[in-house]
Amino acid sequence: MGTVFVQLQEPPRRHRSGQGLALWDLGFRPFYLLAALLAMLSVPLWALQFSGLLASGGLRGSAWHAHEMVFGYALAIVIGFLFTAGRNWSGRATPTGRPLMALAALWVLARVLVLTPWLWASLAVNVAVPWLAAWGLWRALHAGGNRRNYFFVGLLLALGLATAALHLGQLVLWAELQLPVAPFQGLGLPLALDLLLFMIAVMAGRVLPMFSNNGVPGMNARREPRLERVALAALLLLAACDALGLSGPVMLLALLPALLAHSLRFALWQPWKTLGNPLVWVLHAAYAWLLLHLALRAAATLDWLPAASATHALTVGLIGLMTLGMITRTALGHTGRPLKAGPVETAAYLALLAAAVLRVFLPLLLPAALRWAVWLSALCWTLAFALYLWRYGPMLLRPRVDGLPG
Numbered sequence: 001m002g003t004v005f006v007q008l009q010e011p012p013r014r015h016r017s018g019q020g021l022a023l024w025d026l027g028f029r030p031f032y033l034l035a036a037l038l039a040m041l042s043v044p045l046w047a048l049q050f051s052g053l054l055a056s057g058g059l060r061g062s063a064w065h066a067h068e069m070v071f072g073y074a075l076a077i078v079i080g081f082l083f084t085a086g087r088n089w090s091g092r093a094t095p096t097g098r099p100l101m102a103l104a105a106l107w108v109l110a111r112v113l114v115l116t117p118w119l120w121a122s123l124a125v126n127v128a129v130p131w132l133a134a135w136g137l138w139r140a141l142h143a144g145g146n147r148r149n150y151f152f153v154g155l156l157l158a159l160g161l162a163t164a165a166l167h168l169g170q171l172v173l174w175a176e177l178q179l180p181v182a183p184f185q186g187l188g189l190p191l192a193l194d195l196l197l198f199m200i201a202v203m204a205g206r207v208l209p210m211f212s213n214n215g216v217p218g219m220n221a222r223r224e225p226r227l228e229r230v231a232l233a234a235l236l237l238l239a240a241c242d243a244l245g246l247s248g249p250v251m252l253l254a255l256l257p258a259l260l261a262h263s264l265r266f267a268l269w270q271p272w273k274t275l276g277n278p279l280v281w282v283l284h285a286a287y288a289w290l291l292l293h294l295a296l297r298a299a300a301t302l303d304w305l306p307a308a309s310a311t312h313a314l315t316v317g318l319i320g321l322m323t324l325g326m327i328t329r330t331a332l333g334h335t336g337r338p339l340k341a342g343p344v345e346t347a348a349y350l351a352l353l354a355a356a357v358l359r360v361f362l363p364l365l366l367p368a369a370l371r372w373a374v375w376l377s378a379l380c381w382t383l384a385f386a387l388y389l390w391r392y393g394p395m396l397l398r399p400r401v402d403g404l405p406g
Contacts, residue, residue: 022399024097027083028334029396030104032327035076036392038111040385042068047378051371059114059122059170069315070192071126071163072111077323078159078199079103079133082152084334086137090144095136103132123167130160155195162192187243193314194239197290200322201235201262204287208269211329215280215339221269231265234258252301259294266291278341282325282349289317289356296360309360316377317356324352324384331392336400348387355380 023029046065048054059067083094095103107129113122134156141149166188205228209221238254246254271284297310328345332338341349359377363370 023397024100027094028080028330031076031080033396035073036385036388039073040382043378043381047375050374063170066189067114067166074196074319075130082137086140089149090140090146092140092143094140119167119171123164126163127160130156155199158195159192162188190242194242196319198235201232208283212274212280215277216274219273227265231261234261252298255294255298263291278346278349279329286318286321286325289313293318309364312359316359320352331395335395336402344387344391348384351380352384
């Protein structure tokens with residue numbers, strides 16, 4: 001568990017041309033760009049759907065919004081990140097050039113198909129994206145003998161199963177043929193969110209202490225190996241409870257130890273010392289939402305709060321902030337720029353933090369203001385990713401400033 005999750009510098013090899021378009025040189029470039037575009041466009045569309053101003057597509061109601069945030073946005077970040085990290089882990093090439101272009105095109109096709117009535121075609125293409133990504137990652141890890149990170153291949157395969165479950169739960173034809181719909185209706189999204197939660201927790205344990213100590217003078221963020229194992233095992237237990245459909249006291253018994261373990265883990269990282277470095281504090285702020293998610297979910301299990309509050313603490317707060325923090329940091333590092341956040345990055349982080357606070361807490365304080373919460377949160381979310389695209393779009397398209405690959 002002590003190995004660095006992803007290096008931020010590339011091996012000393014020259015870029016092929018030193019100029020021109022570098023979009024297909026490494027996985028983070030197209031997939032970070034596509035993810036940010038989807039994030040900026042799809043959330044306002046969902047706000048229009050939520051307000052009744054726009055009709056739903058093939059996936060009805062909130063299913064489209066949930067699907068696109070998880071299997072569109074988050075999956076694109078995961079693929080871009082793992083393809084980039086996988087090359088460092090294994091010393092072997094992950095998909096670049098035409099194979100990377102084909103996978104990105106398939107991801108775009110998947111985004112189109114979920115808007116159509118062709119849900120069987122949408123299911124096939126949306127499953128193919130993470131499974132083909134898993135194949136590309138496995139080839140590099142296997143060739144480099146890096147078995148330690150094989151479990152990321154398994155997580156990609158499991159995300160494919162999760163999107164299949166969500167699609168099957170939406171297929172009217174499946175129900176008309178009297179095939180079992182019920183097992184799929186409530187499984188796909190919770191499974192995917194548990195997978196992303198676990199993946200983020202693993203990544204945070206590997207890199208947050210290192211990033212903190214490197215970026216903040218005098219920091220002493222540290223890891224306790226036994227606590228690391230307990231914290232990750234608690235999330236796996238939580239995922240098992242979701243998979244088995246358990247609730248009530250059993251779920252509470254899984255949530256409370258997870259909350260305690262991750263609170264102790266977070267305290268060892270000394271987040272209060274990071275406020276002077278936005279590139280570091282954004283990751284700690286994101287992890288704080290993991291604690292809020294577990295606490296709100298425990299409250300929802302006791303019927304004290306609506307479950308949507310816990311869900312949005314996870315999706316907007318943890319996943320949104322953590323991914324934005326990582327796609328700024330890794331983009332800077334892999335394009336040969338200093339690891340320093342400027343005013344644009346800071347504004348984007350604060351906008352996304354505001355989006356999470358508004359979406360989670362405004363409906364709790366003023367239930368009648370739910371529509372306002374959705375609209376204001378969508379506005380802040382959209383602003384955050386518009387700022388990212390403005391600042392990072394040119395970086396993702398062009399070669400590294402030092403002429404190296406990446």
